[in-house]
Structures are given as structure tokens and as C-alpha cells.
Amino acid sequence: MLDFQAILKGIHQDAIHASDKGVVASYIPELAHIDKNNFGIHLRTSRGETYGAGEFNKPFSIQSISKVLSLAKAMSLIGEDVWKRVDVEPSGHPFNQLALLEVENGIPRNPLINSGALVIADVLVSHLENPKADFLKFVREITNDSNIKYNEAVAISEKNTGFKNYAAANLLKSFKNLQNPVEEVLDFYFHQCALEMTCTQLTKTFFFLANKGTCLLNKVHLKESQVKRINAIMLTCGFYDEAGEFAFEVGLPGKSGVGGGIVALLPDNFVITTWSPGLNKKGNSKLGMLALEAFTTRTKRSIF
Numbered sequence: 001m002l003d004f005q006a007i008l009k010g011i012h013q014d015a016i017h018a019s020d021k022g023v024v025a026s027y028i029p030e031l032a033h034i035d036k037n038n039f040g041i042h043l044r045t046s047r048g049e050t051y052g053a054g055e056f057n058k059p060f061s062i063q064s065i066s067k068v069l070s071l072a073k074a075m076s077l078i079g080e081d082v083w084k085r086v087d088v089e090p091s092g093h094p095f096n097q098l099a100l101l102e103v104e105n106g107i108p109r110n111p112l113i114n115s116g117a118l119v120i121a122d123v124l125v126s127h128l129e130n131p132k133a134d135f136l137k138f139v140r141e142i143t144n145d146s147n148i149k150y151n152e153a154v155a156i157s158e159k160n161t162g163f164k165n166y167a168a169a170n171l172l173k174s175f176k177n178l179q180n181p182v183e184e185v186l187d188f189y190f191h192q193c194a195l196e197m198t199c200t201q202l203t204k205t206f207f208f209l210a211n212k213g214t215c216l217l218n219k220v221h222l223k224e225s226q227v228k229r230i231n232a233i234m235l236t237c238g239f240y241d242e243a244g245e246f247a248f249e250v251g252l253p254g255k256s257g258v259g260g261g262i263v264a265l266l267p268d269n270f271v272i273t274t275w276s277p278g279l280n281k282k283g284n285s286k287l288g289m290l291a292l293e294a295f296t297t298r299t300k301r302s303i304f
């Protein structure tokens, strides 16, 4: 029997003693003041056992991790039609890269880079009656937690400095791959990124993707075939130009955010979340990557 609690404790000890903890994202000013000495890790097995170490109950900004949730909601609303507007290929580029869009007629490479997530946000703005409120309701429902909320200060902070996202949205609009006004889509997108959660909550949120589309409340949100697609996209595109490295080192589908969170999962087995705000040069949590590599190596549990 593996002693998961001891393994997480060991990983936490290694993390707090690491000499290089990466650099906290400062291009969103509201995130710049977060202390990079925070480190949390939380595991939930499919049987419902939970383990945690460090700051696993402290809320942080989930940022790009939300792109998986918006994709899941869009697929539940319009199914395979999503793929008419966004591709499924890894980009090999940073999350805010615009160049590829020009050559590919406004079809983003995948839904987990910013341009792709903006197209998915547009789908939700078109199909939800009250987009921000309805999306929050969906996230609260799959997590079975009504305390989850948007951090308005983070959303405003990103709105004030989100020049590249404005550029991407305008480019998509020029290619007619955005149906709603740029401002409306960006307002939704900045809010989804500003969702705040703890490691414990995020682990619960992603449970449905490790459980064939059925959430903790036993409600079916996606078909098995749709969950397969989302997990495949996380594996190939979840870490931008470091997706290969994450598959190589960790070997799990997962998603990172510039708030320093990473969530990863082994279907039918477990969901694991790490939070460490210092990022590496590719914009992924430095210690989170190391922690998950240590976890899959020590437990010998990965999709490979």
C-alpha cells in the first residue's frame, strides 16, 4: 500500500526548501504581490480518499486552468461543433502568441491557448443566458461547493493590462471567428480566469474528468467520448510550449495557470493539484512541475 500522505509530505518538504522557486507573474498587477513561498498539494483518489500538505486550503487565482472548464461547458452545449472554430493541435508557442492565428485564418491552434479560449468564451457568451453567473453556477455544481467565486480585483487588474488579449480578440473578430462584441467576450474571459479556488476545491472540480464525465454529485456533465477529447487536449496542449516536457516528466493530462496552480489527473484513479506561485520561463509553476514529477515517479502512477 502506498502511503500517499507521507509522499505528499515529502514533496512539500522538498518544495519549501528549494532554493529556486521561480518568478511570480507580474503582468497581471494584482497577482504580483502573492508570496512565492506558498506551496500546497492535494490529492483525491477515485475512491474518495483525500490527502494534502502545505497551503492546500488557501485560495489562489486559477487563471488558465479555467480554460478546461469553459471548454467542458462549451462541449456540453454545442458538442462537436466546437471543432469548427478551434483546432486540436499543440502550438509549441507561449499562451499569448498571436502569430499563428494570422496564417491559419483565425482558427486558433487549440482551445487552451488564449486565442482558443477566447473563441470558447465567445461560444459561452452566445449560448448562456447570463454567461458569468451561469458559468459560475456550473463550476460550483461540478465542485459541489457554493463558495467558489470570481475575484473581481483580479478580473479588473487583467482588464486594465490585457493588451495582448485585446489584440487576440480583435484579430479573431477580423477573421469573423468571434460573434459577440470584443468587450463582452473579454469581460467573460477575464472573469473565468479570475476564478479563485484552493487546491482542495480544484481537485474536486476536475473529478468529473477523471470519472468519465460524472461529477461528485453523480450528475453526468459530459459523455465519455468528450472526456477523452478534453484529457487528450490537456496532455498535448495543457502547458503551452512545455507540454512535451510535462508529458515526458510527469506523464499525466493536466493544466497550468499563471497563478501558479497545476491540476493533473489519472482517469479512474485520482486528481492532484499543486499550487506554487513562482513560474519558470515558460509560465508554468516551477515547483508544481517538480512536485508532480516526484509524485508520479514515487508512486509509479502515470498514464504511461
Ligand code: GLN
Pocket (backbone or CB within 6 Å): 062, 063, 064, 065, 095, 096, 114, 158, 165, 193, 256, 257, 258, 259, 283
Ligand atoms: N488570464 C491569463 C492571460 O490571459 C491566463 C494566462 C495563463 O494562465 N497562462 O494572460
